[in-house]
Amino acid sequence: MWIVSFWLFPLVSACMWVAMLIAMLVTWVTVGKPHYASMDTGQKIAYISDVGAQGLKPLFIAGSVVTVVFLDLGIISERWLRHAGQLVPNKGKFDKGCAGASIFFAIAGAAGLILLSCFDTLRHPKLHDGFLALFIIGYVISAILICIEYLRIGIFYRHEHRILLASFFIKLAFIIIEVGLAIGFGVCTGSNDTSKKDPGAILEWVIAFVFTGYVLSFMIDLLPSVRTRRHLPQGHKHMEMSQGGSNRNSEGVSIEEPLTYDSMGPNSGFYRGQRV
Template identity: 75%
Template sequence: MWIISFWMFPLISACMWVAMLIAMLVSWVYDGRPHYGGMDKVQTIAYISNVGAERLQPLFIGGSVVTVVFLDLAFLSERWLRHSNQLASNKGKFDKACAVLSIFFAIAGAAGLILLSIFDTKHHPKMHDGFLALFLAGYIVSAILICAEYLRIGIFYRREHRVLLASFFIKLAFIIIEVGLAIGFGICMNGSGSRQNTGAILEWTIAFVFTGYVLSFVVDLLPSVRTRNHVPQGEKFAMGHPSPEEAVSIEEPLTHDSAGPNTGFYRGQRV
């Protein structure tokens, strides 16, 4: 059924992430855009980490935990659904290895986000920056591995399941955009004055773009849903294109030497 299924994991993750970001941004503006202790002297725009280090830290921690837990559940669900043939299955060791490694790096990225929300930039600046790097690197590497996996599967099923290639291009766009923004963010974060404001804008942008990446897994998981009019993606392929192992062998007719009195006939029909 459509209402309760695996596709809800990334949807819950994305909704929690966006709700948390909007709540933090609105709260900062509503409070009169205060200048927090961890901000540069001439900085006028707060980083997410600056807002998350103050009274909204419980929201920052809770929202981060919910976001990454449900996102990682989406990763694990996608792997299980391919293994159980509810989604188009992997075609070799390479794409399976990419899938497993993508989960590993996603978990590393999840740990980075949770830890950076706990070790805030106000009291633990160096640890916070390290966990921030782990968060960004973990999910970017994970996305690269997923792209490699989907490109391989998408080429194999290019006629039957174009959604795989569509998802590949969505995730590829995420990688290109996030890497570019992350480079700019890193340069600005180590600068001063107006660069700090630019860095803050880039950080908020990176966070909101991450929402699109999370939602892309809804596209990946929806084809696994079974309804009255919809067969799961993997089963649909198996029904129309049986694998060599599933193909039924056809019995060859007996030779004339061993056919006995029914020479020239096979299963009641003349051959």
């Protein structure tokens, strides 16, 4: 059914993430853009971590937990649906290994976000920075492994299921954009020049909102598993296409099965197109 299905996991994750970011940004602006204790001298724009270390820390923790838990449930569901035949199966041990490793790094990234929200930048700056690196690196590596998996199965099923390659290119775009932004963010935050702190804060907010697109991309992966009156799950459709291709004669002409096997009717005495 469309109402309750696995595609809701990334949708809930993305909605929670965006709602949390907007609430934190609007709150900081509406209270007069205060200069928090965790901000550097001369810094005018607050980082997400600066806002999250103050009165909105409970929201930061709760939003981070819900976001990564539902995102990782979506990633795990994709692997399970391929194994269960709801989505087209993997084609070898290598892409199955990539899928399994992507789950491991996604869980590591999730742990990084949860821990950085708990160990805030005001009271635990070093731990916070370490968990931030774990969050970014974990999900980037997970995305790379998922791209490898989707490239392999997308090429194999390129004629029947083009959505696989579409998902690959979306995730590849996310990797390229996020890595580029993360490099710029690292340069700005690691510099002793205070004039680069504000650009670093802007980059952090942009990175966070772009991450929403990556989360939503898993809806594209999970929607084909939905069964409705007019739509078969991707894996079932693929199986039917494979079985349908086997009922062909030596000239490649499809041979229909008889509707009945009794001795009455116009198909009497025939089986698989041959007189018996």
